Amino acid sequence: MIDLTCRVGNIDFKNPIVMASGTFGFGREYGKLYDISKLGGISGKGLTLHPKAGNDGLRVFETPSGMLNSVGLENPGIPYFLEHECENWETLDTVRIVNLGGNSIDEYVMGAILIQEDYDRRQALGRQAVDMIELNISCPNVKEGGIAYGVKTCAAREVVRQVRQATSLPLTVKLSPGAENLVEMAMMCEDEGADALSLINTISGMKIDVHRRSSVFRNLYAGLSGPAIKPIALRMVHQVAQHVNIPIMGMGGIVSATDVIEFIMAGASVVQVGTYNFMNLRAGQDLIEGLVQFMQVENIKSLDEIRGIL
Amino acid sequence: MGKVISNERVSEQVYLLKVERNDECRMGQFYMLRAWGNYPLLSRPISIFNKSDEGIEFLIQVVGEGTELLAALRPGDPVTLEGPFGNGFPETQGRVALIGGGIGIAPLYYCAQQIPNADIYLGFSKEPYLLDRFSSVAGNLYTNVGGYIVDDVDFHQYDTILTCGPHGMMRAVQTKQQTTGCLSRVYVSLENRMACGIGACLVCSVSCVDRRKKACTDGPVFAAEEVLFHD
Numbered sequence: 088m089i090d091l092t093c094r095v096g097n098i099d100f101k102n103p104i105v106m107a108s109g110t111f112g113f114g115r116e117y118g119k120l121y122d123i124s125k126l127g128g129i130s131g132k133g134l135t136l137h138p139k140a141g142n143d144g145l146r147v148f149e150t151p152s153g154m155l156n157s158v159g160l161e162n163p164g165i166p167y168f169l170e171h172e173c174e175n176w177e178t179l180d181t182v183r184i185v186n187l188g189g190n191s192i193d194e195y196v197m198g199a200i201l202i203q204e205d206y207d208r209r210q211a212l213g214r215q216a217v218d219m220i221e222l223n224i225s226c227p228n229v230k231e232g233g234i235a236y237g238v239k240t241c242a243a244r245e246v247v248r249q250v251r252q253a254t255s256l257p258l259t260v261k262l263s264p265g266a267e268n269l270v271e272m273a274m275m276c277e278d279e280g281a282d283a284l285s286l287i288n289t290i291s292g293m294k295i296d297v298h299r300r301s302s303v304f305r306n307l308y309a310g311l312s313g314p315a316i317k318p319i320a321l322r323m324v325h326q327v328a329q330h331v332n333i334p335i336m337g338m339g340g341i342v343s344a345t346d347v348i349e350f351i352m353a354g355a356s357v358v359q360v361g362t363y364n365f366m367n368l369r370a371g372q373d374l375i376e377g378l379v380q381f382m383q384v385e386n387i388k389s390l391d392e393i394r395g396i397l
Numbered sequence: 398m399g400k401v402i403s404n405e406r407v408s409e410q411v412y413l414l415k416v417e418r419n420d421e422c423r424m425g426q427f428y429m430l431r432a433w434g435n436y437p438l439l440s441r442p443i444s445i446f447n448k449s450d451e452g453i454e455f456l457i458q459v460v461g462e463g464t465e466l467l468a469a470l471r472p473g474d475p476v477t478l479e480g481p482f483g484n485g486f487p488e489t490q491g492r493v494a495l496i497g498g499g500i501g502i503a504p505l506y507y508c509a510q511q512i513p514n515a516d517i518y519l520g521f522s523k524e525p526y527l528l529d530r531f532s533s534v535a536g537n538l539y540t541n542v543g544g545y546i547v548d549d550v551d552f553h554q555y556d557t558i559l560t561c562g563p564h565g566m567m568r569a570v571q572t573k574q575q576t577t578g579c580l581s582r583v584y585v586s587l588e589n590r591m592a593c594g595i596g597a598c599l600v601c602s603v604s605c606v607d608r609r610k611k612a613c614t615d616g617p618v619f620a621a622e623e624v625l626f627h628d
Contacts, residue, residue, distance in 0.1 A: 116614075120595075132599075140609055143627065145599035147590050149439050154592065157601045161609065308548035313438050342435050365592040366431075366438055368479050 090377070090383050093127065093357045095334045096257045098218055100127035100182050100357050103347060103390060104374050107361035108133050108186035108221060108261070110156065113172045114179065117368065126371045128182030128355055130221050130285075131168070135188045136198045144305035147243055148294045153315030153340075154362060155292050158302045160188055165198050169205045173216035174325035177209070184215060186261070187250070188223040192308040195246050219257045219331035221285055222250055235322060235326070237263030237288070240272045259283035259336060264316075264323060265292050267352040273327040284335040285359060286327060287320045313362040316342040321353050328354025328395055335376040342366065344377030354395035401454050401474045408526035409502070410459040412468045416450045420481055424508040425559070425586055425618050428480030429594040430455065431472055437463045442591045442613070444561075445481065453478075456527075457547040458504040479598030482594050483617050486584060491556025494518060496570065498546050502531075504586060508559055509534040516555070520546025520562070545569065552579035560621075561586035568626040575622075583621040587612050 093101035099330030105128035106114075113131045114123050123129065141161025142169055160319045163171075168185070176183045185202055189195035199220065224236040224243050236243045247260055260276040262269060264287040273284055289310025294303045302308075320339020328335055340365045341347055350358045363370040387393060399416040403618055407413050421577055429440035440462045447454040458555060459468050486508055495505040498520035506527075509515050514536035519525065521542050532538045547569045552558060555592050560570045560579050567585040574583045587610035589601040596614035603610045606627040610616065 109600060110593075116593070116595040116597045141599065143601065143604070146602055147592055147598075149437060152436055154437060154438055156592075156598075156600055157600075161599050161602065316436060360439070364599060366435060366440065368429075368593070368595065392506070 088388070089379055091225045091378065093335040094392060095259070095336065095356050096284045098182055098257055102127040102375055102378070103351065103355075104371055104378075105130060105336060105357050105359045106358070106364060106371060107186070107359035108184075108223065108366045109293040110361040112357070113168070113175070113231065115175065117371070119286055121369050121372050124180040125375060126181045128184055128218075129179070130184040130186050130347070130359065131172070132162055133160050133186040133188045134162050134165045134168050134198065134224050135160060135190070136165055136194045136201070138162065138167065140304055142304075145303050148182065148303050149314060150294070150313075153308035153311050153313035155294055156310050157306050157309040159306065165201050170202065173205065173209075176216040179212055180381070182218045184221045184259070185217050186221045187221050192246055192249055196249050196253045199250045203254040203256060217235045217256065219259060220254055221251070222247065222258060222281075223288070224260060224263070238265055240266070240268060240275050243272060244275050244279060247276055247281060251280045258284050260296065261285035262327075263288045264319065269323055270326060273331050277331045279331050281333060281335045283336060284327065284331065284354070285338065287316070287323050290316050290319065298354045304387070312340065314342055316340045317346065319391045320347055320383055324350055324355050325397060341374075344374055344381045345349075347374060347378055348381060348393065351390050351394050352396050354397075356394070399452070399476050399478045401470045401472050401476055403472055403488070404468070404470045406468075406523060407456075409454045411526060412459070413446065413527075414455045414457055414467060415452050415469060416455070416476055416478060418478060419450070419452070422481040423447055423454075423485035424485045424511055425486035425504050425593075426481040427617065428453070428455070428478045429480055429482065429591070430467060430476060431463070432474065432476040433466050437466075439463070439592055440468065440477070440594065442478065442594055443467075444505050444586070444617075446506050446509050447510065456494075457498065458500040461569075479594060482613055484616050485588070485617065486559050489557040489559070490517075490582070492516075492554060492556045494550055494555040496546060496550055496558065496560040496562070498566040499559075501562030501586070501588065502568065504561050505559070506534065518546050518550050520544070520566070538585060546572055550579050552581055552583070555581045557581060558583045559586070560584065561588075563588065564626070567621075567624070570620045571624065571626060584618050585621045585624060586617045587619065589617070
């Protein structure tokens, strides 16, 4: 019997396949195509305290084995999410992660407080819509300062510390590959009481239209994702895993069951799947089936046997 | 999954791909197509050219790696289709004009099949193609080669105008609607780049007068007056 279950902090996942923030909406769209309660978890579209319209101009450009996106954290705001999406989340039998973004520490903290208050209210009624908060200190598209938190450990420390104080929900911090010192950043998060780490976010990239002699994106740079970044992501997960004891949700360019296995071997507890959702709208169920097959062939009974073996 | 029935070159760089598939679909809807593994990364949004008992036809212009692979498909080849997606064109009333430019003519054939006696205006940059098929379903068929097809249409003559074409043409449609002060209901179908096609990724965003909308699920068809066309 193959056991796909995984654990992150004190949260049980039925399998290691978690859908990455920004690629899965709040699950409704994919929920029409397959039963998303089969998934290990979902991380919802990144939310900020106030609604954000996102970036103007072109938002996507395909690159060799990757894509650049410049969505700019378009989202309906946390109050809207709590009011209109959480009821649906209550019905999902999967780990539900709220991705929290912000442009200032106050915004992050206010957001965390709203999520915590909603959680408490529902708990009092015997209900639950959210299992975990994923703190996004790394969105590369928001000019007003999002990048700064993801780059400098000392700036990020204050965000992590204050959000940690604002919520008792399990907290994972999503790290940017653009951090000046990723290992130091990861250790800081552990120090400040994060329960887990999510890495990596997109890598900052660029595309120039040579005829117009300008960047195709209004924001100049955009976030690169997809198989093109997988080797870098895998190395970063491995590196961080050597230095922290908290679990890692590893991600970056996963498009197959063997990619999942690589991240687990590098030390990830679970993985997140992003861009592959666009390439294959049933990515989640295909990866779970693929994992079972791989483990059968390789005679692996539990992912614990191979986790962090490198 | 679908199977290729035929793939015919109808013009320089334009192919008519017929795929075995039977779905309920509306005029102006599209599918996400791919016929390859993980490279290129994204599926390609392609509108429905025609639907019959046999299958669905797609009119595909080769513009890059993905469309090149679609153009190379042979009968019997597998092709992955997700869809149909999008809102499609609305029900029409009264006299109808269909205006298409470039590969934007693609969704208009299926429209014409369902709207008897619609006048069709097609703009081509080079040699026209598929005129026999379009004329078989048109009230009147007008073409323009190398010019601006929108200039050829008297908007006042029509109650409903459905259009599809490149960005500049869609903007010209909007401008003409505003400057002529015509009372026709005018719709534009947009050709934005997409990733998921189902409304999750937010990369196909369209700025509209009230809010940002998604070309894939709120569109691809919009009332011409609601779109804020940027440069």
